Amino acid sequence: MTAASISASPISAAPTLEVRNLQTHFFTRAGVVKAVDGVSFTVPRGKVLGLVGESGSGKTVTGFSIIGLVDPPGRIVGGEILYQGKNLASLSEEEMRHLRGNRIAMIFQDPMMTLNPVLRIDTQMIETVRAHTKVSHEEARQRARDTLGMVGIPSPDERLKSYPHQFSGGMRQRVAIAIALLHRPELIVADEPTTALDVTIQGQILAEVQKLAATTGTSLIWITHDLSVVAGLADEIAVMYAGRVVEHGLVEQVLDRPLHPYTAGLIGSVPSRNKRGEPLRQIPGMTPSLLSLPAGCAFRSRCPRAGEECGIEPPIREILPGRDARCHRPILEAAEVASA
């Protein structure tokens, strides 16, 4: 890694999406669950942002906040979601609906559940086309067929007439991806779209999505807890912990030299990084309950570097040029990575 690339800012001019201090809380009977509590990141045009973190860290809720589908008892209580300069959080439901599936699309985590079991694929695709453009049924069908072909579904004409249960999981996810691509959106939020699939299919889909994003100029938010996926796919990475972004930067820099102890822990627990025969290293402890986060740094109880000052909540700040982290005692020496 050269000094020049480290100093390059990950934020290019006019990003497609800029999330500033987003707060999405769930007002449950047991109390307020601060699922997303101060998330900030940017997604530059045509780039891929990897959003990573353990289960329950608020990745999906962040995604739903962006497309405006947080359902009660949840609500966006603060922050801004700037899409091409417009704050999505302040749009009316009707205005938001015209962006959804059109300029901003989302792909869900579980391909077995995202398609309506009683509607044919053509119905589910054509309705999406016609929800946003005034075209004839036949034109919409053509567009649906072409897009199915684009995501690698053989004989799309016949497949259009099938029902979801006639497809395998991988094929269903391709259909969902095709639906997301129908209007060539500016931004796609992909919520762990390949986690439920087996490794080879995962690889194929990743490669195809990458190609499509590059050719159509679409920006991607790729949500995952798999760092190896992010390493191969993303340009930037935002690491989430307990509803907050704890580290944000260019992917090769962050993976190469994490600043936040949590990021370092995540990297340490990737199987391929462990030496053969060594037990898989895991971050000790569990994510604290979002209902009763302790004062100070949320990672404190699990952090090997925790100290006195960590009783005070650390702000997110630029620690190295273009490198943000939310930590009082970031890892600054390369040698420390191994021990973290």
Next chain:
Amino acid sequence: MSVYLLRRLIQALGVVLVMSLIVFIGVFAIGDPVEILISPDADQIERERAIVALGLDKPLWLQYLSFLGNALRGDLGRSFVFNEPALQLILNRMPATLELAFGAMFLALLVGLPLGLYAGLKPNSPVSKGIMAGSILGFSLPTFWVGLMLIMVFAVQLGWLPSTGRGETREILGMRWSFLTRDGLAHMAMPALNLALFKISLVIRLTRAGVRETMLMDYVKFARAKGLSPARVTFVHVFKNILIPVVTVVGLELGSTIAFSVVTESVFAWPGMGKLIIDSINVLDRPVIVAYLMIIVLMFITINLVVDLTYSVLDPRVRLEGK
């Protein structure tokens, strides 16, 4: 598909045979029609002549076999009371019961689906809570009491609707129907509503539960994520899914509605099968009872088959060749 149908038909035949045996033996066991039909002062010779004429002197299994043989020829015996073919007697009354039952089902869907949909989409609104409270009443109030109340209010006090009989009828396919005339419809309104009350509550509850469950599904959220209008999400994505359980239950309920319309038919003096069977049981008119039960069995089997076929149309995941 045709293999499936064939298998279902063979199964149905088995069920009919078993039911015929049960019905025949069951009815044989309840009382002696000779006691009722023959005047107490008839002498022994007269008695015996009657017994032979009715075929009651033969052993039970022979009676059953001849019953079966006749049944295959469409002859389910002659009514002891009316001295008419039992089947004919029942078939004459069937349209009255059928139109009442279908009318009730139609009402149940017409009222129950929209109310259930509303209650499911807005579970916390006061209107929804009112709908749900009303549905509890519909479940728990006894049919005959509601029937009498309807008559009291709409026939006696307000004088809007007639309280008894079928009114004017029109003939189609050789059967008389009330729903084809204004007067007939007016006569049908109250009994149909009375019979529908329980079903309305059932449909409301099923629909509401279905909507609430379906709204949480990923595919509904995905439909919203595609930017579809709320109407399209509700009436296509949600509605098509809840139709599956609703159609199944309502379809299966149709059989019991027909079978148990007895109370409503009695309250409103509706000349249907229910009223006939009550009268026949009172005088132990055995062939009529047997014929009635057999027709009900056939009806249940047919309804189940139709429900299954409809189900497979609504839910593409159900493959009829399977299993």
